[in-house]
Amino acid sequence: MRRPKMILFDYGQTLADEGRFNGIKGTEAVLRHAARNRHGFTAAQVQAAADEINAELGRFDPARRHLFQVEAPNHMFTAYLYESMGIELPLTAREIDRIFWDAAAPGTPTDGIQEFLAFLGEQGIRTGVISNIAFSGETVSERIRALLPGHTxxxxxxxxxxxxxxxxxxxxxxxxxxxxxxxxxxxxIGDNYECDVVGAREAGLFPVWYTGAAQEPVREEADVLTVSHWSRLMGMLAEGRG
Structure with missing residues (x-):
């Protein structure tokens, strides 16, 4: 472990705690804008269809999602989903992303992340984000800027x-x-062991497993730096241990 010149972050459950994802709430919000719903599908029925497609793709199964290494952008997913169900939306793909995401998983900054990011700025340590996410890059950037307005x-x-x-x-x-x-x-730094810890390590980066907003069980890994609060990393870097 050496002091980093840059730290890259995961987004969900690392920079932001999105709690439990509620796809039905997201779909309800989108359907309010429908110009036509030919078959009268409810939000629950639309979300059930979305869940079936995602299961076929293996996108969100905790045991398999690290195997799904090519992204299906949301503009493709939602275009198929809604049009195949006879639902017409007078919205852009980005508007659908934002409306759905804001209702399904609003998100709040993880405890202490603002202080940690401010500390990194003071230390001259650069920052960036890599996120596995189907929403558009502009939508993701907009969300992060809104949640963490004091950091670029x-x-x-x-x-x-x-x-x-x-x-x-x-x-x-x-x-x-x-x-x-x-x-x-x-x-x-990320919350998912396979995607964030193993992925970073295999690419040659130093991985840090952040568990402060974990939604899945955390197993002990003796050879991985694991932290549950940003203050621990801040302390390590302040003491020159990184």
Whole structure:
């Protein structure tokens, strides 16, 4: 472990705690804008269809999602979902993303993240984001700016814009190219063991497992730096242990 020149962050359950995702609430919000719903489908029925498609793709199964390493952008997913069900929406793909996401998972900053980001700025440690996410890159950047208005990330990489998903090494290598740094100078922090810890390590970055907003059981991994609050990392870096 060496002091990083840059720290890259995951978004969900790392920078932000989105709680339990409620797809029906998100779909309800979108359907309020429908110009036509030919078959009178309810939000629950639309979400059930979405869940069936996602199950076929293996997108959100905790045991399999790290195997799904090519992103299906949400504009493609929602276009198929709603049009195949006879639902017409006078909305852009980005508007659908924002309306759905704001209702399904509003999100709040994880405890202490604002202080940690301010500390990194004071220390001259650069920051960026890599997120496995189907929402558009503009929508993701807009969300992060709204949640963390006091901090500017050098770049925000959403897998929806770059095809590859963590743990695929290609998306980490993309970030390193954008940063102009070697992997030995970069830490990656995220909540998902397979996607964030294993993915970062295999790409040569130093992984940190953040568990402060974990939604899944956390197993002990003796060889992984695991933190449940940002103050621990702040303390380590302040003491020169990183």
């Amino acid at each position: 990330f050098e770049f925000i990489i959403a897998s929806s814009e770059y095809m590859f998903r963590k743990p695929n090494r290609r998306i980490f290598h993309l970030a390193l190219e954008k940063a102009g740094l070697g992997p030995e100078d970069v830490w990656y």
